Amino acid sequence: MTALVELEKVTKRYGTHAAVDDLTFEFGAGQCIALVGHNGAGKTTLIKLMLGLTHPTSGRVRVLGVDPLSGAGQRARLQIGYLPENVAFPASLTGLEMLRFYGRLKRRPRAECEDLLVQVGLMGAAHKRIGTYSKGMRQRLGLAQALLGAPRLLFLDEPTTGLDPFLRQSFYDIVAGLRGRGVTTVLSSHALSELETRVDKIVVLHEGTQLVAGTLDTLRNLARLPTIFRLRLRNGLAGKVPAIFEGLAAGSVAADGAIELSCTADRKIEVLRRAQGIEGLDDIEILSPSLDQLYASFLQDRRVAP
């Protein structure tokens, strides 16, 4: 597998502040990668470095095998799609006119622009001025232009900010469809919970450095956060932790009467097996640590051991 994106010891400084600090990683084809971190963690700078919009202070960036700042990098952009974090298209143009402009720059025919408007559900508003569009419609227009020319590599900067849950869902459906076609997607987000099942690899950034990277499972193992079980028992049995979990999981009784067990990931199955034997068991809820919790925990570690 050849890497579509390679970063080698990349640093980007603005004055004395390092927005990206000695970062090294690579992304392969057909992956969906999430750059995760709070505001100012270096996500947008990183995307701009990969797009050749800004040059690294030191280090080497290769995108689709070439330096994005070179002439070859400019040609490579035919195969790259980008959705910036905040983009305000000219209000006086119509959606189709705007998309046609970007389509021409990538030498794509009118038919493709119209297809894309259908795909993002904007065909009905194609001849309306962008000034009349809602936030969600503008974001979908932004996505449509990013998909022009069937890109091999897609950069989406905070793509779901300001979208309602339904639009988010359809947005991720489109991204999932792209992954099926072998498109590599790099997206940045701080809405962590919505990413969980949708990405192959998560890169957690903090102050320009890579805190940790890997699949969600890798991250869970690294963080060693406990898995929480919530057992709901029929009346009479509630109120005390069954003795069978002694030495296996720490138990407590929650305010609503449910029994909460907390154990490490490797003891999950054993806890589940024993729980099944409990008389009068109504419901089991298993809470794996969410990405939000993982992120918080990695940041915590960072502060304790700098």
Next chain:
Amino acid sequence: MRNLLIIADKEIRDGLRNRWVVAMTALLALFALTLAFLGAAPTGVVQVSPLAVVIVSLSSLTIFLLPLIALLLSYDAIVGELDRGTLALLLAYPVARWQVLAGKFLGHLAIIAFATIVGYGAAGVALSVAAGTGTAGWSGFAGLIGAAILLGGAFTAIGYLLSVLVRDRATAGGLAIGVWLLFVLIYDMAVLGLLVADQGRTLTAGAVNLLLLLNPADAFRLLTLTGTPNISVFAGMAGLAEQVRLGPAVLIGALLLWIALPLSVAIALFARRQV
């Protein structure tokens, strides 16, 4: 080349949509018609072609109006797109940075050319129909329009330079007004003050010529007012025309340089700009 045309086309479309083009053309036509019909009244029946009178008054109007219009159109070109986030997006497309600026310049120049030709042209046509002068004096009038477009181009290029230099729109806007005040109002007064103070002791005619070429508005004024003897007499510039030995070729060259230099510097700076 194709990218230039695509970007120019988008600027023109945008200009048409947000009524810039219409407003500019209407403004120029309105002023030109007013000058043509009111300005010609006091001359009575003299041996001056009405078109020549209009050229003189339009030339003064152009010096005030076109730089302002060109600067307002151009100061926003880069810094405004940076603000709206469309610049980063545009540069993520397979276009070179110089193509972005050059394409925008073509588009803006086309808008200025259209507004000038249609706005002034309407006044010219109306006047020659009303006065029944036929085609006499048209070459001078066409020369004025051509010079006005060059002047507009020069200030558009200066506007781009401002737009590339600064980080936010408000600063660029303020600087644009400052540039307009400097070149259109303050510069001439300063040169005049200098000449009066100097009493002709050290400043040679050559130095004054150079001073006039260093301001695109003055180059334009000399080009239109001293270009033909007929007009320079009427404009009261005949004396000056003899002193200032700058032929039309030099003046046109100066205006072209005023387009090429700021534009090249803007392109060079933009190539290194972090977006």
